[in-house]
Amino acid sequence: MKKENEPRIKREKSYGWLMQRLxxxxxxxxxGELQETGLSLSQFAVMMHVLDRTGQTQSQIGQHFAxxxxxxxxAIDGLEEMGLVERKQGASRRAHQIAATQAGEALxxxxxxxxxxxxGQELAALTEDEAATFLALLSKVHGGVP
Amino acid sequence: MKKENEPRIKREKSYGWLMQRLxxxxxxxxxGELQETGLSLSQFAVMMHVLDRTGQTQSQIGQHFAxxxxxxxxAIDGLEEMGLVERKQGASRRAHQIAATQAGEALxxxxxxxxxxxxGQELAALTEDEAATFLALLSKVHGGVP
DNA sequence: ACTCAAATGTTGCAAATGCAAATATTGCGA
DNA sequence: TCGCAATATTTGCATTTGCAACATTTGAGT
Numbered sequence: 001m002k003k004e005n006e007p008r009i010k011r012e013k014s015y016g017w018l019m020q021r022l023x024x025x026x027x028x029x030x031x032g033e034l035q036e037t038g039l040s041l042s043q044f045a046v047m048m049h050v051l052d053r054t055g056q057t058q059s060q061i062g063q064h065f066a067x068x069x070x071x072x073x074x075a076i077d078g079l080e081e082m083g084l085v086e087r088k089q090g091a092s093r094r095a096h097q098i099a100a101t102q103a104g105e106a107l108x109x110x111x112x113x114x115x116x117x118x119x120g121q122e123l124a125a126l127t128e129d130e131a132a133t134f135l136a137l138l139s140k141v142h143g144g145v146p
Numbered sequence: 147m148k149k150e151n152e153p154r155i156k157r158e159k160s161y162g163w164l165m166q167r168l169x170x171x172x173x174x175x176x177x178g179e180l181q182e183t184g185l186s187l188s189q190f191a192v193m194m195h196v197l198d199r200t201g202q203t204q205s206q207i208g209q210h211f212a213x214x215x216x217x218x219x220x221a222i223d224g225l226e227e228m229g230l231v232e233r234k235q236g237a238s239r240r241a242h243q244i245a246a247t248q249a250g251e252a253l254x255x256x257x258x259x260x261x262x263x264x265x266g267q268e269l270a271a272l273t274e275d276e277a278a279t280f281l282a283l284l285s286k287v288h289g290g291v292p
Numbered sequence: 293a294c295t296c297a298a299a300t301g302t303t304g305c306a307a308a309t310g311c312a313a314a315t316a317t318t319g320c321g322a
Numbered sequence: 323t324c325g326c327a328a329t330a331t332t333t334g335c336a337t338t339t340g341c342a343a344c345a346t347t348t349g350a351g352t
Binding site: 040042068070071074092093094095 | 308309310311315316317318
């Protein structure tokens with residue numbers, strides 16, 4: 001009997017592989033849902049953050065997502081063109097405060113709904129308890145509650 | 147007292163946000179380690195898979211990572227140029243079998259070591275038990291063991 | 293054996309991304 | 323107050339990515 005292509009290691013249990021797969025799936029699901037809104041993933045992220053916390057500066061938004069400044073800059077370019085967001089002049093003249101326009105606010109329910117739906121469907125394989133544990137562990141890995 | 151910028155929702159506990167952050171961190175860590183090898187992330191992924199299971203076709207590799215065919219095609223273009231991998235003719239004349247060259251095999255220890263190190267450091271915040279639970283849950287979310 | 297749809301890979305071109313340099317503004321310290 | 327380093331954002335350009343069309347090979351049905 002011939003020794004069939006046996007993997008040296010069960011890579012499917014490795015953190016890296018699992019993250020890669022889950023992230024790919026998450027992104028695909030989000031992109032699908034966002035299709036109708038015309039938002040890209042980064043625009044969506046920024047939009048959510050602006051809806052959550054109005055008036056933050058671009059660099060603050062960037063830190064929140066660990067995204068580079070230029071990505072925020074460009075995401076907001078797009079959101080501004082779509083009339084969903086505006087760069088306001090705050091105390092500082094270099095640090096723009098980003099706020100949702102009325103059209104942007106109007107989009108909020110849809111976006112919140114997408115988040116709920118996608119998060120829910122991605123975690124559908126878990127029981128409620130498991131999901132709670134899972135999120136707690138994700139948070140701990142991230143460096144949240146020790 | 148003024149109501150300070152209060153977020154409407156604790157987004158930091160949302161699956162989406164956590165995945166975004168953790169994936170960003172993971173990728174950054176890997177890219178850092180891979181610097182010296184000259185491999186891109188997708189080249190690294192493909193290389194690992196080829197080392198794990200030699201002779202797989204490109205589409206099989208693609209499925210394993212949920213990566214599009216063209217990405218595999220291009221990753222292998224690069225790996226071939228670096229002399230780490232070769233496209234072999236198998237039973238079928240369209241489906242190439244990908245195998246590591248000797249130089250590719252020689253790279254294995256380094257790559258395995260990078261995987262161990264990065265996976266370890268990413269999960270460093272967890273105890274061993276927690277890490278086991280975490281990986282099991284990731285796997286379940288992915289659709290592994292039900 | 294023949295035809296045609298499906299499977300496998302590759303590639304041209306457009307769009308997104310990343311890097312590094314440029315610009316503008318602020319604020320610290322001499 | 324002046325000079326200069328730090329902060330905040332933008333942008334030009336090169337690289338990477340993604341889409342969609344293409345080419346090739348296989349296999350199933352007739």
